[in-house]
Amino acid sequence: MSIALQTLLPEPVPVHHLGLYREPTTLQPVEYYNNLPYHRPASASAHPDVAILLDPIIATGGTSVAAIQTLLEWGVKKVVVIAVLASESGLDRAAKEGGVEGQVEIWVGGCDKEVTDKGMLRPGMGDVGDRLFLTIGK
Template sequence: MRTIVVDHPLVAHKLTVLRDEATPSPTFRLLVDELVTLLAYEATRDVRVVDREIRTPVAETRGAHLASPPPIVVPILRAGLGMLDGMSRLLPKAEVGFLGMVRNEITLEATTYANRLPDDLTGRQCFLIDPMLATGGTLIMAIEYLLAKGADDVTAVCLLAAPEGLAAVEEAVGHRAEVTVVVAAVDDHLDEHGYIVPGLGDAGDRLYGVV
């Protein structure tokens, strides 16, 4: 498993504002969108392309074109929806699937309550988007779900990760497929409630409120 921490001053600046508890939801949503676009640039570095012959106004030349089948972007509901526009901005031709998953706040285990994905993901590059990689349980279950449908190349884009979560993902699925995790930062640790420290709080609540 590869872990890519995007080291860029704009990423650091936007992440700092996201962490601030005084940042209101409209600003938080805007910054998540901008930050994800920066992360997506690194996450798509190995997206599959094929050669394509074109003619410019001056001459014929060879370029690159996204390969078929197109990639699929899978936000993990609900917080992952806040990252979808930023990801789609760089991959407008990608298809979009959805996974509805929720973490039990007592056991910290994830359960799936909804999905909208193709039956066969063989040959598809999959991009999972979820703001927080905390214990790793949700991401592990999501990756296993994609692998069961034939995927063998999965990239997870997260705003923050905890070392414990990264270790859990690597141990559970890192050896079973080509798995990459792209994050803005790896924080210190998890607290007793499974929250990332220093983190930024509950990303879903800060995006959409507590309803």
């Protein structure tokens, strides 16, 4: 049995892309793409109440924090972050980003205790970008 998503929702749901990666040397987030419409909208009705942020791995928490900040500054009232794995420290950093209680909600599949000096989870699952784009060892 399949139900079309459109029949469940009163209107189409906008999908936007906010692309960030972590610079490997400094471990700082770099925004490479942002197609949020009306980057600084004039009216409150121009942006959604809830944004769902997909971040495969929250290691240091830097890219999650940068994405959360961008969405909140844009005017989203609540950010839901969904991740496969996180470190305890990265998860804590991302969770504290929301200025008002309940503004940021994080769902994570598992949590590792450590992050290496290169910002990788230990034991972790390797670099997600390398796995997605087949750049392991380059």
